[in-house]
Each structure stands twice: as C-alpha cells, then as structure tokens.
Amino acid sequence: MSDLPLLKVNNLSKFYGSRIGCKDVSFELWPGEVLAIVGESGSGKTTLLNCLSTRLLPSTGSVTYRMRDETYRDLYHMNEAERRFLMRTDWGFVHQNPADGLRMSVSAGANVGERLMAVGDRNYGRIRQTAADWLSRVEIAEDRIDDQPRSFSGGMRQRLQIARNLVTSPRLVFMDEPTGGLDVSVQARLLDLLRGLVNDLGLAAIVVTHDLAVARLLSHRMMVMKDGHVIEQGLTDRVLDDPRERYTQLLVSSILQV
Ligand SMILES: Nc1ncnc2c1ncn2[C@@H]1O[C@H](COP(=O)(O)OP(=O)(O)OP(=O)(O)O)[C@@H](O)[C@H]1O
Numbered sequence: 564m565s566d567l568p569l570l571k572v573n574n575l576s577k578f579y580g581s582r583i584g585c586k587d588v589s590f591e592l593w594p595g596e597v598l599a600i601v602g603e604s605g606s607g608k609t610t611l612l613n614c615l616s617t618r619l620l621p622s623t624g625s626v627t628y629r630m631r632d633e634t635y636r637d638l639y640h641m642n643e644a645e646r647r648f649l650m651r652t653d654w655g656f657v658h659q660n661p662a663d664g665l666r667m668s669v670s671a672g673a674n675v676g677e678r679l680m681a682v683g684d685r686n687y688g689r690i691r692q693t694a695a696d697w698l699s700r701v702e703i704a705e706d707r708i709d710d711q712p713r714s715f716s717g718g719m720r721q722r723l724q725i726a727r728n729l730v731t732s733p734r735l736v737f738m739d740e741p742t743g744g745l746d747v748s749v750q751a752r753l754l755d756l757l758r759g760l761v762n763d764l765g766l767a768a769i770v771v772t773h774d775l776a777v778a779r780l781l782s783h784r785m786m787v788m789k790d791g792h793v794i795e796q797g798l799t800d801r802v803l804d805d806p807r808e809r810y811t812q813l814l815v816s817s818i819l820q821v
C-alpha cells in the first residue's frame with residue numbers, strides 16, 4: 564500500500580429534503596484497501612456510496628481523489644468529461660442487480676470488450692482474446708462469449724459484470740451488495756472469486772453490504788452506519804470480534820440481522 568490515500572472524504576452529508584441520507588462522514592481510503600460499509604436497511608449505505616462515486620451530489624462536504632499523476636482532485640468540481648473518464652478507466656462500479664451494470668442485448672464478449680475500447684484499445688483480435696481470458700477468470704466457459712447475458716444465470720451475470728469492471732485494471736471499485744441477489748450457495752463461490760481478484764489486482768474497493776460475513780471475508784476495514792451516521796469504524800477483525808458500540812454489538816450478535 565502506498566503512503567498516500569487514494570480517497571479523502573471530508574464531512575460528507577446528503578439530505579433528501581429534511582430526511583438524512585448520510586451525515587458528516589469522513590474517512591480516508593488507501594490504495595489496495597478494501598473498506599466495507601455495513602448497517603441495517605435505510606442506514607445510508609447506498610446514499611454514501613453513490614455520493615462517493617459521484618453518481619449522486621452530496622449536500623455538503625468534499626471528496627478528493629488521487630489521480631494517476633499523483634494530483635488530488637475534488638470530485639465534485641470536475642467537469643462531466645473528466646468524471647466520465649474516471650468512471651471508464653480508474654473506477655469500476657458493481658451493481659447489486661447485474662442488469663444495471665451490463666448491456667443485456669450485446670454479447671458477453673462485447674460487454675467486456677467495450678470497456679477496453681473505452682480506454683483506447685482498437686485491436687479486435689486482442690480485445691476478443693482479453694475478453695475470453697477474463698470470462699475464464701470469472702469461471703464462465705469461453706464458448707459462451709457470443710451469448711447475451713440475458714441467457715446467463717444470476718450468478719453468471721454477476722461474474723460477467725465483475726469481469727467487465729475489472730478488465731481495465733481500475734484502481735478503485737465501488738460495489739453495492741455484490742452478492743445480494745444470489746442464492747447462498749452461489750454467494751460463497753462468488754465471494755471467493757472476488758476476494759482472489761481483489762487480492763491479485765491489489766484493488767482498492769468500497770463494498771456496501773448488510774451481510775457481516777461478506778465484510779469479514781472481503782474487507783480490511785469497516786464502517787458501521789446507523790441513521791445516516793458512521794457510529795463505529797476500525798479494522799474488520801477488531802470491529803467484528805470486539806465491537807465497542809452497543810449497536811454494533813447487537814449487529815454482530817445477529818439480533819439485528821435479518
Ligand atoms: N431518492 C431518495 N429520496 C428520498 N429519500 C431517500 C432517497 N434515497 C434514499 N432515501 C432515504 O435515505 C435514507 C438512507 O437510504 P439508503 O438507500 O442510503 O439506505 P441503505 O443503507 O442503502 O438501505 P438498504 O440496505 O435498504 O439498501 C433512508 O431513510 C431512505 O429512505
């Protein structure tokens with residue numbers, strides 16, 4: 564891990580009218596670090612993630628991001644073209660519902676290849692080969708390369724979405740409940756796969772989940788949210804094994820888990 568944070572979040576708040584989405588959130592994320600955001604339904608996890616990834620504009624606060632040229636840029640003061648470029652190259656976003664992150668009517672190969680073309684690769688043979696390699700990396704048989712994702716199972720779609728996001732070697736990946744819509748048996752394998760890829764690629768990631776097992780397996784550090792506030796944060800093992808806040812204790816002892 565580098566000695567400079569990748570992301571610096573300062574007093575971020577988002578209000579929906581008078582309702583709190585998230586409030587006064589501050590933290591730093593280092594390269595290669597996986598941060599889990601946990602909390603019950605409505606605690607503000609998605610709101611926070613969407614503000615961080617600039618899909619949503621916060622009401623107050625700032626987020627700065629260390630670009631590849633080492634300069635820090637304020638995410639909310641970039642122009643649209645710069646933000647889009649970041650999203651296409653440096654960042655990935657894995658949606659809970661793969662249909663939101665895939666193009667369902669183009670082939671699996673094109674779903675992966677498209678991201679490569681977006682970063683300037685124009686060599687068809689190489690793009691197809693890289694797409695095929697990535698399909699096998701996410702355990703999709705290469706002979707499915709010309710099939711559309713609508714003919715894939717839920718787990719396959721999610722793995723395809725992951726391949727599409729990781730093919731460009733992003734530095735930061737946002738994930739909102741990446742295993743949320745899947746059968747328990749499929750979840751475990753997907754998590755294993757995801758953990759391997761994140762480790763191998765040295766990715767930084769912010770993972771929203773209500774599932775503490777996902778946080779345990781994937782993350783180095785975690786933040787616990789309640790009613791829009793971060794009420795506890797720390798190393799994942801510390802928070803899960805020795806929670807300080809009463810609310811986190813209840814969460815961990817599964818009284819609050821659904
Ligand atoms: N578009 C919106 N308009 C108004 N209020 C919203 C909107 N989106 C979220 N909220 C409110 O903001 C709060 C946080 O919602 P958010 O979706 O961030 O929670 P969450 O932790 O992601 O929940 P879940 O686990 O159910 O996905 C909730 O009170 C919610 O009702």
Ligand SMILES: [Mg+2]
Nearest residue numbers: 608609610739
């Ligand atoms: Mg949510």
